[in-house]
Structure formats: C-alpha cells, structure tokens
Amino acid sequence: MELHESLYALGRSQGRELFNDADSFRGALDDYLDEDSASTGDINLLVDAVRLGAFQGMMSMLDSGADADRAVSEAGNRLARDRGSADVGGAMWALAVLGYATGKVSDAQVRRYRTQHASAPTPPPAGPATVLPPPAPGSAPAPPPAAPPPGAPAPTSPVWPSSGPNPNVPGSAPGPVPAASYGAPPPASYGGYGHAAPRKKRKVWPFILIGAVVLALVVGGGIFAVIQLSDGDDDKDDPTTTDGPTTPTDTGPDVTFEALNERYQSLAARVTSGMDSCAAAQAQSGQSEKVECTFPQGTLVLTTYTSVGELQAARQRRLNNAEGTIVSDVESGAYYRFDPTVAEPESTEPPILYWDSQAGVQSAELTGATSVTADQLDPAFVAVSATVTPPDGPTDIAVQDFNSLFDIVNCQRIPTEIGGETEESECRRSGRRTWVGKFAKVNDLRRYRSNAKTLAEQDNDLVVDYWYNDDNENGQQDDDEPEQGKIFGYIEEQDDGTNYGVLYIDDLDCRCYLQMYDRGQADPEKLYNLIF
Template sequence: MELHDVLRELVNEHGRGILDDATGFRGVLDDVLAEDQATTGDINLLVDAVRFGVLNPLGEMIDGGADPARAVEEAGLRLARDRGGDDQAASSWAAAVLGYAVGAVPAAVVLRYRSSRPASGQLPPPTVAPSGPPYQSPPPTAWPPAPPAPPQPTVAPTGLPTSGPTSAPNPYTAPASYSPAPGGYAPPAGFATPPAKRRGAGIWVAAAVAGVVVVGGGVAGVIALSGGGDDPGPRRTESSEPKEPAVKVDAASLDERYGTLASKISAGVTDCKAGKPGDGESEVVTCTVSTGTLRLVTYEDDDAFTAARTARFDYRAGTMSADNGATALYEYDPERGGTTDPAVVYWDSQGAKQSALLEGEGTATIDAVVASFTSTSPRVTEPTAPAHPKLIEFIKINMDVAKCTRERTFFTGETEESSCETDDSGIIVSVGRYSTRKQMKADRRYYKKQYDQAGTQGGGGTWRFGDGPTEGGYYAYLDSSGDTATIYWDWNADDCYCYGVARNFEGDLDGLEKWWPSDN
C-alpha cells in the first residue's frame, strides 16, 4: 500500500487528531510503517509538516476556493522555509500526503510529487503531471492507453495529401494556471500568500523562441514558427507557393548590432537565424546556445519596448529582478519556484530599444543559463544587495545592510528578498518586500498563528516605530520540538510592506530576542 494511502487509512480509523502532535505522530509512523514504505527522510518530512502546522493553512486555502495543486505548492514552499532547507518539491510532497490523508487533496496531486524514496532518505525531484485540466484521480486501469494512430492524410480534390490546417502555438501564451502578480493568486486569510523558503510557485511562461528575422540593419526573410519545415508534428497542406528559406545570420555581426546589451553577445552561439518580427518588433534573431536559445529583439518604438519589459517581469517565487529605467534584468529559477518552466535570464536596453532572452532547455539549470549570460559580458549585472529604499530603511533598524545579499525570492508576491549575516553566527535572517500590503499581512497572519500555537512564546505583541501608531507585527516563539526559535517582524508603512524572519536552530529564544529587542 502506498504511504499516502496508509496515512489516510490511519486518519479514517483514529481521527484527524493523530496529525495534531508531531511527537505522537512519529510514534504512530514508527509503529505502523514497514521498512519499505518510508525512509527516515520521508518520516522526518511528514513529522515536520505536522510540527509546523501545514494542514490548517492548506485546508483554509482549499476551502477558500484555491486549486489543491496550487495550495500544495504554497504550503510546500512555506514548509521548506520553516525547515530551513531548500527542497521545495519534497516539502510539497509532504503537504500533499497530509492533505490527502484528511481528504482535502486528490490522489493525482500526491502522485505529482510521489517519490521513489531512495535509500538515502532524500526525495528526488517530483514527477510533474502535465499542465491542463484540473487534477483527477488516476483511471481505474493500470494499463496505459494505446497510442493514437498517426493522422491519415485525406486526398483533396487536387490530389494533394492534406491533414488539415495546423497553426503554430503563440510563443507568448501563458499557461492556464498562471495569474500575474500583483493582483494574481492570493491565499485566503490564515495563510501567507508567499510560498515557503527554499520554496517556490507562481507561473509565467518564459517566451518560447519563435522563428525570427534580421540581417545587417534590416529585415530580410521569413521563417515559419514551426522551424522552417523541420516540424515533427502533423504534416501541413502543401502549398504551391515556394517557401522562403530561413535567413542565416553571421553570429559575429551581432556583436556590433547588439553591443548595447553585451560586448560579446555572440559568445557561444551557433545557428543564428533571422525571422519575421511580431507586433511592435522591427528585428528578431534567434541563436542556439549550449543551454538552450538566445532571442534578440529590436523594438519599433518606446511603447513596444516598455510593453515587452513589463510582460517579462512578474513576482512569482524564484525570481530576481533589477530595473533602473535605462536597463533591466530578470531571472527565474524553476527549482526554487517549484515549476517545470524553463530557467530564464532576460535583460534589455531602453536607449537602444533592444532586449535579449536566454531560455534554458531540457535540464538546463538557472546556474547554467546565468553562466551563458555572463559569458556575453553583459552591460547589465545581477543585483547583489537590497535595492528598494524603504526595505533598506527597514533593514537598518537592527542590521547592517552591507551584510545583506540578494537572492531569488522564495515567496509569491515578493519584489525582492535578501539573506543577512549577523554578529551572532547562530542566527539566520531573511528579509524581503512584498508588492502589496495585503500580501505582507497574510504573511503576518501565518506567523501570528504559529506564535499563538507555540508552547513557548517570547515578547510577542506588536512594536512601534517612533511615536506613531502601531505599524508592524512582532512574534517570537519556540517550536514544539524546542529546536528552532523564530522571530518574525514586519513594517506595513506605505511603499514598504517589508518583513524579516530570524531563526536560531539551537532553540535559544532568549538570545534571539536579545539580538533583536522588541522595544526598538
């Protein structure tokens, strides 16, 4: 019997109360599970999911109308952060298993994250179900359906074979599950909109590489989106019009043409082709790189350029961005974001009205794509420090901003996040800024609930800035295991929506509160 089925049977027999106490839950698992049903790593994950209260916010999200798969991603991100690790997929698996055990999550969502549970006890990356219709239970039969027969051509009156028209997909169409932020997915009250640390979720399709066009200083050719006749899909109706071949572009010539983006844009590129520009584009070139593809675009005017930049940026988990007006940079790490979307690096130049998009293919990681980006000697650099002035002001309240380093976000809705060093090596701190006050307050509600449920509470309550009204939350507590002391604080001042989370993994709550006095 599968592990998630065992837990569901236990809940049906003994009630949901067995998931209320982490220590008792571990004892139950040790008693009932066979050695081949779960590794120590699996059990630790599930016990931590109980300890950190995954089920309540997960259930609230689903009861509030959230899709179970999305709710599981959010809960998994939160759990990963609370555990101080970065395996969001494994944490989502644990959230899905507990959700299934109480009847809140369909089996198909559990199977999305199902682990082969190797001897090491570490969960491998999940098997991701294809996007599409809502999750449903697997079909009764265990046998896969027979593959469909290949389309049989019909004979048109002219005698030419045809299988009907087939249109190429729009390379900029986002998947149905994506909701752009801000204004996108917002979990219901009781659970933070952000996903958890080492964490992820939010979805945006990095623009697929359409066939494109440019030569020297002007457009000179057309290439079909299908790749110029190499499309392995259904055959298209033959046309009596001669096909215009794709226009090849000398890679070295791109260094001058796109010199405002990078001094060596041609580094590592091969097979560059020009194609037909889209709306608002005057020139487009695509090239192959070792990690995937490079797409270069020149826009017709400022409006088209601004629209393209705006469409590229989003606030899903796993992103890092910088925009100073003249140039902008955007990165997406699917591992941290918890999706199967490609790794992406985008950068642009407002003066030249040009952009570059590196999109990973296959198993290309964000580190590999960033290495391709760096090899071009780009005119734009990755941000290394907190950027928003209000967030910097927030950090300076009790930390040295020079000791904070930017990282890709872990929570949906964050505009930026950084990790900060402290004078106490036992304290780990993360700070970030949300795009809206609502998102920050959802985060506050989550930590307030953890504080209320904690057996050992710190100073708690709220804290003030100067003589003004209460403008932020402050919650300090020790988890039920006694291993992790946590302080959460935030500032919902206009244009800040900032938060900080500090942890001590030796359970020293007093020391943690002395490090950050609540009467600041």
C-alpha cells in the first residue's frame, strides 16, 4: 500500500477531521504507518502542511470550486515559502497526498506530483489493489466491504454438568480482580452516551498572505468606490435601474422545520418535534449537509453523507463497547445509547443517543445539555418517532440460543455494566433475577470468569464445576464432547446486610455468561440444583 493510500485508509478509519490538527495527525502517523512507509522528512512535510495552514487553505479553495491542480499548486508554493524551503515540488506532493486522503485529488495527480519530489519513496511493483482509491472530485467514495456476519450460535443440545457440586476441585488462583466492580445487580433505569468534543479546525494563514489580502481589499475598495460613484451618476438618468441584487445568492440549506422534516424522513416521522430552532453547520469531509438544532434538554445534529461508505465509516467511529452502552448495529440502521453515569455515577459528561439510516444515508445524534440525564434525553428520541427501534432484549443469535439452553426468559435490555460487553440483559430463570451478557473478545470473558472463580474460592468452593453438550444423549461425557463452559457459585454480600447466593455459568464459544441470584438465601447450591 502506497503512502497516499495509507492516509486515505487512515482517514476512513479515524475520521478525516484528524487532518485538521497537526499534533493528532503526527501521533496517528507514528502509530499507523510502517517504518518503511515514509521517511522522517516526508512525515514532517505532511505535518507542516497541516500545522502551517497550507492544507486548510487548499481545502477552502477546493470547497469553493477551485481546480484541484490550481489548489495544490498555490497551497504547495505557500507551504514551501513558509518552511523556507526551495523544494516546491515536495510541498505540492505533500498537499496532493493530503488531498487524496480526503477524496479531493485523484491517484493520477498524486503520482504526477510525486515525480517532482526527489525524496519521495519509489512505489512498489504493481499488484492487486489493497485500498479502493477515492473518487475524483465531485463524486462519492465507494463504500467499504460489508461487515462480517455474527459468530455462529452456541450448540443447542441438552446441557450436562460434569457432576454434582464438587468442593474438592482445585483451581489456580487468578490475578486479583476487585469484587465490587462485578456481580452487583444493575440499576432499574438506564441511560445514554458521552464523548469529547472534536477539535476545532485551525485557520492558520501566513502573514504574507494576510498582507496581500489586505492590500487587495484596500486597492479594490478604492476602485469599487470610484466605479460606484460613476455608476451612481449614470443611474440618476437611467429609468431602468432597480434596487436590490439582480441574481439570487446562495443562502445555504433550507433549515425550516417543514423542509427538514421532509429531507430527514428516513430518520424520523417528524425529526424537528420539540426543537426550538435549527441552523446550518459546517459540513466535514464525506458530508454533504450538517444541521444543528437546539431544544431544552440539549442539541440535535442531523447529517447527510456523500455515500453509504461514508455513513458506515461514521457509524463505526460512533459505536463502541464502552461501559454504559446499548448498541444495535444492523445494516439498515444502527442505534447507540450511552449513559456515562453507569461507569461513574458522578460523571458530568453528557448522555448521547445516535441512530442512522442506510437507505437515507443520514444520521441523527442527540446530546444532553448540562445536568441532563440519559433518562431525561429519552423522551426527545420518542417524540420524533424515529425509524430505528431500540433493542428491548438480546439481539445476538448466540445469546438467544444460550438463553434457550438454560431456560432464561423475560429478558429486558439494559446498559452494559462492564467494558467490552456487546450487550447485557436482565432476565428471569425460575423466578430468580438473572443477568445475561456477551463479550466482544474471549479474553474479556476469561477475565470475568476469573473473578467468579476467585469469589467461589473465597467461599470454600461451594460450587465449582463445568458443563458440556451431551450430543449423543448417552448420559456421559465422551472424548468428542469437550468442556463447553465453567460453573461457579458464591455468596455476595450487600450493603444492607442481605446475602445473595449467586450462580455463574459461561460459554466460551458464545463468549457469553449468566449470573443467577437467589432471593437472599445465600445458597448457590440450590440455584445449581434448579438448573441441573
């Protein structure tokens, strides 16, 4: 993969606003590029193009309709001058590379400018394309490959434990895990999402350019005044002269409620319901329109993307598995909700609700105002009659099969209580409260299992066992029926003095687990007997 292709892929994965901040850009280059991808001099040249404002100047010219070659040439000359360098060809090459990374400059143009840059690395031999090049200016980038299908569901054959509760089964001591962070029943209510605000674009222009602009304005203003005086005298005798402009001016997108409701029907039946006012905002690379609305509980940002690929890239930047999230990621439209107080009860970060529509190539994001909770933000989502439905139970097929295997019913989706979880639900089993969750990575499940094992050891191994699938239904474990998951039982003490018996069961193939609580009898063995 060549350097300009690597930067294009970097922008797609981390967001093209990365190119607006020199320090963040430099850090990303150091982390992302291989050692032989670019020389230190070339990296410094690319970073200086951002730090000295040449890249921002080029993007302003391109957004105003300037020809790509002209924009690269002018910005490159400016960059060389500000660096005190005679390597104008290298400066233009750097601007062309950044232009390609944002989808504004073609591959052929980058290669042409590279021939003027003596220190640019020699391209590798031609081979299969590893990254789709961005389109020529004015067209939309191609969408990325579709996401892989979810993992295979867990086996649905009958469950068989290895034996009854065995207090004599030894276990290796895992690394200590704070017990307070696990196992506690989740709160009754749930909430939304918070994130750091993006850096503002820095408009840095050379003083020479500022002086030239001021001089042009002064001279031009004088000429304009003379012309106006002359025209004014002529107009007195010209009966056809009329007041006001003779051609319409571009006033930006129509942000009236009626127009927005019509344009954003793919997101909601009435997306402006409850809004106080809306105004056009600065669209970023990959966006054709951005509108910001305000309402008493916070703000709403509506975005239209230039392609499905740009929408999908923005979606993946938004969705995550942070503690306190509820995520539904389906191709037609994703839903994301984050409550910062789940991880930190005293958090002052705002809750956020996000959803999108692939058919409309649009997204909406609600952000709570200061002191607004996720529960208070929910009514704004309900009011607009969104086209995306929040998940009300387990959505992962493997989790659904896991629940069926252990007769888990009446599940209600809640925010994840552990970082790395893709989903968590509060359910019932034999009338007992039971929490079921799934991790994105098997190592995260192993760490959570380690905590349950430690608690069981502290309680003298009340329940230590494993289970397997008796595929041939002969009542015993055969060589081709390996262990499927672990079983641990322990006692959890509450602040009010109540002691709960807890039964933990997991499935490594599914990367999911359940925790079943008794009614305060502090007897996990009875829970074990209920299931097995």
